[in-house]
Amino acid sequence: MTGSASELARRLGEHAEAVCREYLSNGQRSGNHWIVGDVRNTRGRSMHVRLKANAKGLPGKWVDEQSGEHGDLLDAIRESCGLLEFRDVADEARRFLAMPRPQAQDPGAQRQPAAARGSPEAARRLFGMSRPIAGTLAERYLAGRGILLTAHERALRFHPGCYYRDLVTGEMQTLPALIAAVTSLDGRITGLQRTYLSSGLDPSGKVGKAPIPDPRRSLGHLLGNGIWLGLDLGTPVPVMAAGEGFETMASLRTVMPALPVAAATSANHLAGLTFPPGCRRLYIAADADAAGRHGIERLSRRAGEAGILALALRPQLGDFNDDLLHLGPTHLAASLGDQLVPEDARRFLPSG
Structure with a gap:
């Protein structure tokens, strides 16, 4: 980790509870820890964020006891906001801490723009942030539909907290989703399809689609x-x-x-x-x-x-x-x- 990253992580740790309330809002405080589902702000109790320094370590450090993931509050900002570049993570951390952005070392350097909504680049970034379906709700959903595929199907991934926007009200929420890559014949991802899933079981004991108006959405060049x-x-x-x-x-x-x-x-x-x-x-x-x-x-x-x-x-x-x-x-x-x-x-x- 670079010096600037270490400093940002330390400063965020000084305000660990406020950071958690902002970026891990689906969790709650329990003693000296913030408890939430995972680093992507899913509801649950698997991830523990230390709020105050103690004999076990510094504030802001976290571990997900289910997945084994661990990190600091910069990682939490990156994953919960869906950011890929460190400069974007750092800018968001500085915004939260009300810190000025540093002067660029190369005045002529251009920052990589954010991916346009619905673009192939947005699809590639979301796919890259997802994980294999083995052992996830996505695998259980497919099994409940009678679909049994091998682990070698590279087109399928799972994201535990994928953004969903209600097209009528504009309300945003995060839902688990089966992610299926749409590719060209050369294997390049040009888009994807999201199947939003319920986080619980339906009356038959299976994982079903999320109870929303349109649980299946596509983006990118199809x-x-x-x-x-x-x-x-x-x-x-x-x-x-x-x-x-x-x-x-x-x-x-x-x-x-x-x-x-x-x-x-x-x-x-x-x-x-x-x-x-x-x-x-x-x-x-x-x-x-x-x-x-x-x-x-x-x-x-x-x-x-x-x-x-x-x-x-x-x-x-x-x-x-x-x-x-x-x-x-x-x-x-x-x-x-x-x-x-x-x-x-x-x-x-x-x-x-």
């Missing part, structure tokens, strides 16, 4: 790109499947784990999906509504023009996640086996 599962960069993809919804496509991949799939997030984006190199056969997950049919027709037409055979896969119930949940993986696999080209059924369905 057209032409998708949430890719099983895409091996730089390798031809002769056979793949595509559809609108992430859970629909993840359900297909649950029973066909070797098949690369892409979720385009909407019917319009599905129609404009970019085909990977070497694609010869494209299975399109059908959607019952008019917009879905329109997206399938446009994508099929584009595939034909590119010399790709497009074939529709149709669920027996509302969508393939309904099939997976209510009919079971064996029944879903059998239904898909009747719709796949025999060569693909032998290759992608475990039962052959």
Whole structure:
């Protein structure tokens, strides 16, 4: 830690309780500690911030007993505010402490601008601040939907305190969220989809979506790109499947784990999906509504023009996640086996 960082951390420690009330507002004081869920200001009791110096150490030091994370109040400001650059963290700390900003050593140096709301850069920063889904609410949510994916799916992450703004009232809150990266074929993140989750269990004992008007939101550049599962960069993809919804496509991949799939997030984006190199056969997950049919027709037409055979896969119930949940993986696999080209059924369905 640099000298300036050490000094800022020390000054923040002198006002540890005030810092916690500002940046870890979902917690409360208990004796000589501020108790909160985690450094991202989630509700709970896992993280302890020391408020006064004692034999165990300096004020402002904290530890999350569940995750093992630890740090000082600069780290708390960084994580709770979603900042990435130290200069931004330092500026926020100085603002709180009413300290003047130091003169730049290079008068001509330009500060890196904040990422614009809804931009690909904002998507990349949020994805980078999230963590793998193993052992999180996101993994439990997917399991409750019958979706079982391997730990190698790089597109999926979890954020315990993702910002959500009510578009009517403007009210802001933080909610846990499943984060799915939308990428181009070269693997660059261009956007993402957030599925906001409830922090508790629903009546069935599962993790559900948050009780908000629109628990699923996307940001960034989505057209032409998708949430890719099983895409091996730089390798031809002769056979793949595509559809609108992430859970629909993840359900297909649950029973066909070797098949690369892409979720385009909407019917319009599905129609404009970019085909990977070497694609010869494209299975399109059908959607019952008019917009879905329109997206399938446009994508099929584009595939034909590119010399790709497009074939529709149709669920027996509302969508393939309904099939997976209510009919079971064996029944879903059998239904898909009747719709796949025999060569693909032998290759992608475990039962052959």
